[in-house]
Amino acid sequence: xxxxxxxxxxxxxxxxxxxxxxxxxxxxxxxxxxxxxxxxxxxxxxxxxxxxxxxxxxxxxxxxxxxxxxxxxxxxxxxxxxxxxxxxxxxxxxxxxxxxxxxxxxxxxxxxxxxxxxxxxxxxxxxxxxxxxxxxxxxxxxxxxxxxxxxxxxxxxxxxxxxxxxxxxxxxxxxxxxxxxxxxxxxxxxxxxxxxxxxxxxxxxxxxxxxxxxxxxxxxxxxxxxxxxxxxxxxxxxxxxxxxxxxxxxxxxxxxxxxxxxxxxxxxxxxxxxxxxxxxxxxxxxxxxxxxxx
Amino acid sequence: xxxxxxxxxxxxxxxxxxxxxxxxxxxxxxxxxxxxxxxxxxxxxxxxxxxxxxxxxxxxxxxxxxxxxxxxxxxxxxxxxxxxxxxxxxxxxxxxxxxxxxxxxxxxxxxxxxxxxxxxxxxxxxxxxxxxxxxxxxxxxxxxxxxxxxxxxxxxxxxxxxxxxxxxxxxxxxxxxxxxxxxxxxxxxxxxxxxxxxxxxxxxxxxxxxxxxxxxxxxxxxxxxxxxxxxxxxxxxxxxxxxxxxxxxxxxxxxxxxxxxxxxxxxxxxxxxxxxxxxxxxxxxxxxxxxxxxxxxxxxxxxxxxxxxxxxxxxxxxxxxxxxxxxxxxxx
Ligand SMILES: Cc1cc2nc3c(=O)[nH]c(=O)nc-3n(C[C@H](O)[C@H](O)[C@H](O)COP(=O)(O)OP(=O)(O)OC[C@H]3O[C@@H](n4cnc5c(N)ncnc54)[C@H](O)[C@@H]3O)c2cc1C
Ligand code: SF4
Ligand code: SF4
Ligand code: FES
Numbered sequence: 001x002x003x004x005x006x007x008x009x010x011x012x013x014x015x016x017x018x019x020x021x022x023x024x025x026x027x028x029x030x031x032x033x034x035x036x037x038x039x040x041x042x043x044x045x046x047x048x049x050x051x052x053x054x055x056x057x058x059x060x061x062x063x064x065x066x067x068x069x070x071x072x073x074x075x076x077x078x079x080x081x082x083x084x085x086x087x088x089x090x091x092x093x094x095x096x097x098x099x100x101x102x103x104x105x106x107x108x109x110x111x112x113x114x115x116x117x118x119x120x121x122x123x124x125x126x127x128x129x130x131x132x133x134x135x136x137x138x139x140x141x142x143x144x145x146x147x148x149x150x151x152x153x154x155x156x157x158x159x160x161x162x163x164x165x166x167x168x169x170x171x172x173x174x175x176x177x178x179x180x181x182x183x184x185x186x187x188x189x190x191x192x193x194x195x196x197x198x199x200x201x202x203x204x205x206x207x208x209x210x211x212x213x214x215x216x217x218x219x220x221x222x223x224x225x226x227x228x229x230x231x232x233x234x235x236x237x238x239x240x241x242x243x244x245x246x247x248x249x250x251x252x253x254x255x256x257x258x259x260x261x262x263x264x265x266x267x268x269x270x271x272x273x274x275x276x277x278x279x280x281x282x283x284x285x286x287x288x289x290x291x292x293x294x
Numbered sequence: 295x296x297x298x299x300x301x302x303x304x305x306x307x308x309x310x311x312x313x314x315x316x317x318x319x320x321x322x323x324x325x326x327x328x329x330x331x332x333x334x335x336x337x338x339x340x341x342x343x344x345x346x347x348x349x350x351x352x353x354x355x356x357x358x359x360x361x362x363x364x365x366x367x368x369x370x371x372x373x374x375x376x377x378x379x380x381x382x383x384x385x386x387x388x389x390x391x392x393x394x395x396x397x398x399x400x401x402x403x404x405x406x407x408x409x410x411x412x413x414x415x416x417x418x419x420x421x422x423x424x425x426x427x428x429x430x431x432x433x434x435x436x437x438x439x440x441x442x443x444x445x446x447x448x449x450x451x452x453x454x455x456x457x458x459x460x461x462x463x464x465x466x467x468x469x470x471x472x473x474x475x476x477x478x479x480x481x482x483x484x485x486x487x488x489x490x491x492x493x494x495x496x497x498x499x500x501x502x503x504x505x506x507x508x509x510x511x512x513x514x515x516x517x518x519x520x521x522x523x524x525x526x527x528x529x530x531x532x533x534x535x536x537x538x539x540x541x542x543x544x545x546x547x548x549x550x551x552x553x554x555x556x557x558x559x560x561x562x563x564x565x566x567x568x569x570x571x572x573x574x575x576x577x578x579x580x581x582x583x584x585x586x587x588x589x590x591x592x593x594x595x596x597x598x599x600x601x602x603x604x605x606x607x608x609x610x611x612x613x614x615x616x617x618x619x620x621x622x623x624x625x626x
Contacts, residue, residue: 027406029536029549030360033367074364074540078563097563112367230566256568257560259536262403265552266533267560269578270568271503272586277401291506293568293578 028262031071031114034059036107037089042175043168046140047105048083048093051113058088059115063122064147065253065281068092069261071114072103079258079276081144082118093143093175119261120280123148123225123251131223132160136236138208138228139168142175144253144280145227149179153187160221162188167208169195191215209235212243219244226252230294237284247284254279254287254294270294296454296479297471303337305471306381310334312470313377313416316351318344329380342426343384343599347529351378352394352411355526356550359407359536365543372546373406379416379467386431386597388419388441390529396591397532407549416463419444420455421482427489428600430613434494436597439485449482456482492616494594499585501619506577510618515576517608522553524579524602524610530595533559554579580615 038050049070053059062068062082070092071077078100080092096105107113125148133152137145145164152159164184168174171194184190193204193211204211209232217224224245226236233252240250256268256275263277271291273279287294297305309315310332317338319330327339328346358372398408419441422429431438441447445464448455456479459465468475525531535552538545552559555575561567569575587595596612603611 027371027373028403029406030369030371033369073362073367074538074545076538077536101563114369255562257562259534262405263401264398264403264405264532264534265536265549266397266554266582267552269582269586271581272589277403291503293574 028116029260031069031077031116032059033073033112034115036109036111036113039107039109042093042177043173045096046093046175047096048091048176049104049107049113050086050089050091051115052089056088058085059090060118061085062090062118062147064125064151065120065123065144066118066147067120067261067276067280068115068117069119069258070094070104072100072107073112073114075103076100077114077116079119079261081147081253081280083143083146084150085147093140093146095140116261119276121278123151123281125151128223128251129158130160130221132221133162134217134222134224135162135164135166136208136212136224136226136228137164137166138232139173140175141228141232142166142180143227145225146176146179148225149184149188153184156187163191163217164188165191165193165208165212165215167193167195167206167211171198171201207235208232209239212236213239217243219246219249222249224250226250247288250284251281252284252287253281256294295457295468295475295477296451297448297457297475298454301474302455305474306332306338307334308470308474309379309381309467313379313414316348316378316380318382329383331378338382340382340420342424343387343422345601345605346527347390347599347601348380348383348387349390349394349529349532351376351380351415352391352408353398353532353534353551356548357407359547359549361544361546363544364540371406374410375414376411377414378411379418381418382420383417383441383444384422384599385419385438385441385444386429386434386436386599387529388417388444389431389434389436389597390599391417392443393530393587393591393593393595393597394532396587396593400591416446416467417441417444418446418448418464418467421447421449422486423450423483425486425488426600426604428603429489429598430492430600431598432488433492434594434596434598437485438488439482449479451479451483454478456480488598489600490613492613493620494584494596494616498594498616498619499588501622502581502585502615503589505619505622506581510615511573511577514580514610514615515571515573518555518572518576518610519608520555520557520572520575521607522555523605523607524612525553525555526551527601527605529599529601530583530597554582576610580612583612584616 037052040048084091135145197205258268259265261276263274268275315332316329317332326345329348361370398405421439445461447458459468533552534549583595
């Protein structure tokens with residue numbers, strides 16, 4: 001396979017691509033009633049919901065990293081990454097943590113779900129063309145990354161080597177098992193780890209940041225996409241710095257409390273940026289320019 | 295042109311034939327004067343600006359967004375159909391509407407609820423002939439005697455009001471009032487001096503953000519009790535929460551005013567809060583007003599109306615932070 005790359009490609013900076021420019025049609029706060037057509041149990045507290053409009057179409061066509069505001073009618077709405085899309089569906093993986101996510105977990109296939117979006121910017125898919133990509137995820141943090149992994153796999157020749165390094169607390173807590181154990185190992189390099197040894201697990205044991213350093217990925221022409229719990233991000237970033245990566249080449253996604261999703265309600269600001277509109281995708285060097293309120 | 299003061303109610307009654315009319319009115323129960331819908335009889339309260347801002351005309355404290363049926367899954371948009379003329383709105387509050395326009399109508403998404411109310415609103419401003427002790431609008435780019443953003447501008451000339459249309463909507467009002475207007479009003483009286491002044495020039499956003507980590511935020515926020523009053527009475531504060539009310543099989547999603555001064559405003563699932571104490575929250579409010587909004591929209595989000603200074607139960611004063619920035623340069 002031809003591997004584009006080299007100096008010209010490396011010179012392109014993977015800055016997060018701009019949020020929406022032109023005004024959108026219609027009422028941006030009004031959800032569309034859609035249907036859950038498939039539910040997959042990922043872990044004891046994460047389920048993946050495949051969603052379609054009532055007349056069998058894709059609710060919208062998101063770019064990798066974009067968001068969907070999902071609602072359980074009469075309960076509430078919250079923001080989730082769109083982790084995958086198909087011809088006529090989108091998917092989000094949802095961890096049960098509170099009121100709304102509990103209600104969503106109570107849905108069955110065929111039930112209705114409110115959807116609005118797509119929101120936010122997206123991974124800089126063009127700026128990282130020709131680069132080697134290293135995806136680092138922890139726990140449910142693989143959800144936003146998965147949309148980009150799928151995108152890159154569909155356009156395999158546009159990108160260099162692909163490595164997925166993913167970890168969770170335990171085997172049970174690993175999400176997207178069919179992807180990480182079956183689909184992806186066939187087409188890219190996968191490195192899976194769990195925090196503590198288990199009898200049925202013969203893979204790597206240890207935390208994501210130390211596994212990352214152990215693997216000694218070269219920073220040469222490589223972009224890292226890093227998503228997971230804040231503490232994991234912090235330690236992984238320290239590891240990556242030691243390994244010689246620059247912050248410009250480390251991309252992450254942020255989470256803030258959100259209500260409107262369209263830059264109006266004021267809730268998700270970090271300084272003058274709104275994560276729902278200007279994010280959720282930022283490079284680590286862009287984050288350095290924002291106030292420390294993440 | 296001018297309108298004799300004794301014909302004001304007649305003029306307002308004419309307006310009322312084609313739309314709702316909102317005026318600064320005292321509360322029936324002796325509560326705070328506010329912009330309320332006029333019953334066609336009451337005398338407007340024009341002695342000073344209202345304690346409550348006019349933002350409710352465009353952004354009600356609570357408004358239905360859409361209805362839903364839990365059984366059928368049907369959704370129905372509740373878009374307002376408001377046609378309102380507001381008389382007696384002051385230059386600072388006219389400026390605050392320009393700020394709300396930036397927030398609700400720009401940057402990719404247009405807020406449909408705001409848009410509908412805004413399109414239906416005609417602003418008839420009244421210049422101030424006296425400033426309150428807490429007024430500092432002229433430091434914030436507002437002229438107490440003039441509101442260029444209003445559809446129609448009026449000034450107190452003693453026994454009459456000058457009348458000047460700034461927009462097509464304003465001209466339509468002037469035309470409606472044709473029979474009541476007489477020649478005159480060419481020269482507006484000198485505007486009053488504000489209660490006090492502060493230094494808020496173009497470098498303020500940079501000077502403030504450079505002090506993000508300054509210990510001054512601890513001392514400034516010490517007395518704050520997190521009541522949120524400052525946001526509710528601020529004409530430019532526009533944050534909202536979205537909630538739901540269910541009744542049997544039906545329900546309504548609504549939005550209502552919120553305040554970044556509340557502790558659960560930015561608290562996330564799992565309990566993490568990026569602004570965990572009142573220090574971070576006050577800093578965010580002040581910086582949003584005086585730095586972030588300018589960086590995003592090119593306008594300051596404080597119009598110098600002085601309401602928050604007047605009403606804060608803990609005596610906090612947004613101008614203190616501006617004073618503290620005197621002599622501080624943008625490099626920290
Ligand atoms: C950009 C973005 C992307 C996201 N992507 C995903 C994703 O792909 N998958 C995913 O699963 N999640 C994602 N999230 C997170 C998701 O939005 C939240 O998990 C969701 O909002 C939780 O809503 P809830 O109603 O279930 O929880 P809530 O009921 O709001 O609260 C959950 C937690 O807060 C606690 N809590 C509730 N009320 C209080 C209180 N008054 N005081 C103290 N604690 C309280 C509860 O005990 C619980 O632990 C994303 C968030 C953002 C902003
Ligand atoms: S009105 Fe005063 S005490 Fe109340 S939240 Fe605002 S600053 Fe704090
Ligand atoms: S911050 Fe205070 S002075 Fe400034 S516009 Fe708001 S209420 Fe008025
Ligand atoms: S969620 Fe409302 S501004 Fe971002």
